[in-house]
Amino acid sequence: MNPGLYVFDFRFTEYFQMTIKPLLEEGKDGELIDWLKDISLLRRGQKCTNPDCQGTKPMEWKRARIVDKFHWSCPLCKKKVSIRTDSPLAEFHCSFKIILETIVAWCDGISLEEYTKENKNVKGVIAKRIYSTCTAATDWYMQTHPELTLLGGENSVVLVDTYPDGCMTTTPHNNNYTKRVLCVADTSHMPARIWAQLIDNKILDYQKLAAVVVGHIRPGSTVVASPSLYPLLHGVKGMAEVISVEALMALDPVDYQRSLKNLETIWRTTVSVCQDIQNTSNAEGEQMLRELEWRQVFPTPLSQILHDLAAHATAISS
Numbered sequence: 001m002n003p004g005l006y007v008f009d010f011r012f013t014e015y016f017q018m019t020i021k022p023l024l025e026e027g028k029d030g031e032l033i034d035w036l037k038d039i040s041l042l043r044r045g046q047k048c049t050n051p052d053c054q055g056t057k058p059m060e061w062k063r064a065r066i067v068d069k070f071h072w073s074c075p076l077c078k079k080k081v082s083i084r085t086d087s088p089l090a091e092f093h094c095s096f097k098i099i100l101e102t103i104v105a106w107c108d109g110i111s112l113e114e115y116t117k118e119n120k121n122v123k124g125v126i127a128k129r130i131y132s133t134c135t136a137a138t139d140w141y142m143q144t145h146p147e148l149t150l151l152g153g154e155n156s157v158v159l160v161d162t163y164p165d166g167c168m169t170t171t172p173h174n175n176n177y178t179k180r181v182l183c184v185a186d187t188s189h190m191p192a193r194i195w196a197q198l199i200d201n202k203i204l205d206y207q208k209l210a211a212v213v214v215g216h217i218r219p220g221s222t223v224v225a226s227p228s229l230y231p232l233l234h235g236v237k238g239m240a241e242v243i244s245v246e247a248l249m250a251l252d253p254v255d256y257q258r259s260l261k262n263l264e265t266i267w268r269t270t271v272s273v274c275q276d277i278q279n280t281s282n283a284e285g286e287q288m289l290r291e292l293e294w295r296q297v298f299p300t301p302l303s304q305i306l307h308d309l310a311a312h313a314t315a316i317s318s
């Protein structure tokens with residue numbers, strides 16, 4: 001992720017200040033853990049796996065001289081189990097405090113490199129695992145909420161463009177970019193809601209492309225299309241209007257590309273992600289695009305990502 005892309009300091013949000021910060025203070029371990037149970041990041045109960053005990057008494061919550069300060073203990077066979085067992089936090093081998101700080105850094109859009117360089121308390125491999133788990137949760141969320149990628153509608157202006165060709169940025173870019181991305185932005189939301197997908201250059205069928213675009217735009221929208229997409233979209237039925245970026249530019253003063261500058265502002269975050277995915281695998285790139293979509297839906301994402309981490313873990317374990 002480019003530095004400065006999503007950067008917003010969530011340590012100053014009310015949610016962090018009121019809910020999380022007090023729990024990270026010394027001696028608040030018990031309350032922090034209770035809260036993690038409340039938001040389903042830790043389990044509320046555990047059954048002993050010993051065949052002799054199964055189905056009888058549930059395990060008991062006990063204080064212990066370990067990093068997590070507690071464990072589950074079987075009242076019958078005395079077997080001990082980590083309080084992280086079967087929880088979304090099981091694979092994050094560091095304190096709960098560091099896990100939360102790392103999730104906040106991910107929300108803030110701090111790059112993994114920058115975060116691990118400044119935080120010597122967290123191992124790079126663990127921070128990376130936490131970051132990728134957050135991204136995977138956003139990916140899952142977007143895939144299970146397809147309605148969020150249906151954009152526009154009456155009185156909405158929807159932009160349709162491609163990167164790196166197209167009009168998404170006026171900054172000259174590297175011509176070696178191999179990944180082409182189809183991008184749709186609904187400007188009736190603030191920030192604009194995005195739907196973006198990699199286009200395979202080899203099987204580029206323009207009719208199919210037009211159908212894919214239209215499948216993500218609600219009838220009644222005003223569509224602003226890049227010059228290369230305009231010929232495909234201008235005859236599409238059901239839209240209020242289809243305008244080309246060139247037609248918008250014709251209205252600009254000769255000395256200032258106002259339309260292009262406006263478009264550039266709306267597309268800035270999307271362009272940044274489109275650049276970042278150039279050096280990743282296609283699967284990774286698609287996942288980063290869905291993270292972008294999710295972040296545009298949840299611009300203050302801390303409580304949402306905690307919820308989605310728990311929901312995603314439940315979904316993949318069932």
Ligand SMILES: [Zn+2]
Pocket residue numbers: 048049050053074075076077078079
């Ligand atoms: Zn037991």
